[in-house]
Amino acid sequence: MVPGPTVIYECGHCSGLIEYPTIASGNTFGARVWTDGKMDAPMLPDMPLLVKCPHCRSMVWITEQKEVGKMRPWLVDRHPYPSARPYEEPTVDDYVGYLAESDLNADKEFYARVRLWWLFNDGRRYASRRLPLTAREIENLTALLDLMNDDATSEPLGKAEILRELGRFDEALALLTSIPESERSKAVLFLVNLARLGDPYVREYPD
Numbered sequence: 001m002v003p004g005p006t007v008i009y010e011c012g013h014c015s016g017l018i019e020y021p022t023i024a025s026g027n028t029f030g031a032r033v034w035t036d037g038k039m040d041a042p043m044l045p046d047m048p049l050l051v052k053c054p055h056c057r058s059m060v061w062i063t064e065q066k067e068v069g070k071m072r073p074w075l076v077d078r079h080p081y082p083s084a085r086p087y088e089e090p091t092v093d094d095y096v097g098y099l100a101e102s103d104l105n106a107d108k109e110f111y112a113r114v115r116l117w118w119l120f121n122d123g124r125r126y127a128s129r130r131l132p133l134t135a136r137e138i139e140n141l142t143a144l145l146d147l148m149n150d151d152a153t154s155e156p157l158g159k160a161e162i163l164r165e166l167g168r169f170d171e172a173l174a175l176l177t178s179i180p181e182s183e184r185s186k187a188v189l190f191l192v193n194l195a196r197l198g199d200p201y202v203r204e205y206p207d
């Protein structure tokens with residue numbers, strides 16, 4: 001992975017400066033991909049668009065903030081923006097509060113809900129714990145499914161995965177088997193198998 005410049009943005013709420021590292025080039029070598037769509041790629045770090053301001057703790061869409069400059073990532077001894085701080089990752093409570101308070105368009109709501117879904121699933125993903133869904137997760141997944149159903153371009157795979165995680169296996173299977181047999185990818189076959197087994201947990205796709 002080759003780092004790009006660190007971009008300095010000004011928070012639209014408090015005018016505090018936020019550091020946002022970028023990547024000049026990366027690849028998906030050694031990546032782990034999960035059934036909820038999350039990918040962990042050591043050579044291609046995640047670049048979240050919705051982050052928390054490190055100064056006022058507001059949720060901000062980082063690329064919509066005013067860009068005030070760029071700096072080389074290794075330039076640490078003479079920081080040109082000494083008050084700048086790295087952005088913070090939102091927590092579950094941050095996403096839930098933000099979604100409840102904000103009137104987001106469908107694209108932004110979709111983005112925030114997918115991130116919240118991944119964050120909830122991290123407890124199962126990395127610890128292999130078989131935790132049942134909480135009420136907040138069910139609410140999030142149901143809202144996400146509604147957003148996907150309203151979007152004619154959304155793929156059956158994502159909807160089927162949500163239905164599977166909600167334990168609605170028959171509906172997940174109906175969606176997956178509606179895909180013509182010649183178009184069923186390995187991912188589709190993997191989800192079919194999990195749904196037939198009655199397995200509702202996020203899983204890593206095999207190589």
Ligand SMILES: [Zn+2]
Pocket residue numbers: 011012013014015016053054055056057058
């Ligand atoms: Zn701020």
